[in-house]
Amino acid sequence: MAKATKKQALGRGLSALLKDPNNDIQSATDKNADKVVGHIVELDLNAIEVNPFQPRSNFNDEALLELASSIRELGVIQPITVRKMDFNRYQLVSGERRFRASKLVGLETIPAYIRIANDQESLEMALVENIQRQDLDPIEIALSYQRLIDEIQLTQEKLSDRVGKKRSTITNYLRLLRLDPIIQTGIRDGFVSMGHGRALVNIDKKQDQIDLYEKIVGDNLSVRETEKAVKNYQEGKDLSKNPNEKTKEVTPIFAKDSVDKITEYLSTKVEVKASEKGKGKITIPFHSKEDFQRLKKLLTGG
Structure with a gap:
């Protein structure tokens, strides 16, 4: 004392x-x-x-x-x-x-x-010291990194040295600033995490970002589910569908007439399934090594 x-x-x-x-x-x-x-x-x-x-x-x-x-x-x-x-x-x-x-x-x-x-030194001190704090949200950190780059003219390499973070970490934060402001606010308010934001930033159209963001909040999607939803979006699938819902596969009309003929020829039940877009697979079961050799001979002729 x-x-x-x-x-x-x-x-x-x-x-x-x-x-x-x-x-x-x-x-x-x-x-x-x-x-x-x-x-x-x-x-x-x-x-x-x-x-x-x-x-x-x-x-x-x-x-x-x-x-x-x-x-x-x-x-x-x-x-x-x-x-x-x-x-x-x-x-x-x-x-x-x-x-x-x-x-x-x-x-x-x-x-x-x-x-x-001076003003520049004060800005740098304030930004660097605040970045080290544990209670800043990801958007505040991203904005601080961007200000150091814009106003102090630091490259990402120099910024990495200055704040003691990997360049990849800095890049991941900066990418969050490409999100629509509504989503940035959602991250700041804790409705979604930085992981959700990192997935959403892979969607270029802001309205599509917002549509999926609303689905994340409404359906309480995890980061992994969000990543899957973004992948579905990139593959042209409907954003409104649950990302965990498997694409329904049915026997396509163009193959129905041929299934019975293939089954009869191979003497084993053949399954043909395809998505609505026509992408699918043929399943030919076998029950033993000898059965496999028999099917191979029928399919390849040798």
Whole structure:
């Protein structure tokens, strides 16, 4: 407890240093910058503004209230990260949930790490740090990857190194952005999983994507069933049919007259089945090695 009190007192001392107009630190080379940058400082909540580069757009109200309750009891355990904007003005880089929850419980200050960064560096820090979080939904992650590519001009290879993910993983997330916005919202809201989305993205027409998405939700299709439905779609089959329903096979009219003749010729019951499109198979049973040799001789002449 004494160690925590000492650290808090140190943070307040650094906070006082930052409020001194004669010590307005603007760069890492300024006087006393080494005492502040990278250290935990108690900052006034009203001196901090929300980061416009924040990739996270969904904040679960219930989870936020739970965090607020924890902060009320234990305080802010993990400091937020901010960048210095102007004299006694800061902008969030990461920790917006902690920032919001602290405001909810009426705190006046919050422990923070101070960084000095330009807009591009701030964007990159916010995006990369948020990508590492466990509670981002797949679409938020995909959007963060896309922003790093578009606004920081990172290639997928460099992005892979920066965030510590395989390039194939990044590609799979980015492909989700090709889904219709309705389906993206469904993934964010938990109606379907990323696995469903990865299957649906193989359908080019947005309306067909939506039709199958509605079937997934309505029939509670698994990812495997969805993959099968997409395969059926690619083969020209009706999307409205259950993907697990087997294509009905019947003896085609064009073969009915020949079945009896083949059966008589081979002296064994032959089955001919075909789908509505005419694709099918002939089944010729045999009952022993000798029977097989007999059929082979009849069919091949040798």
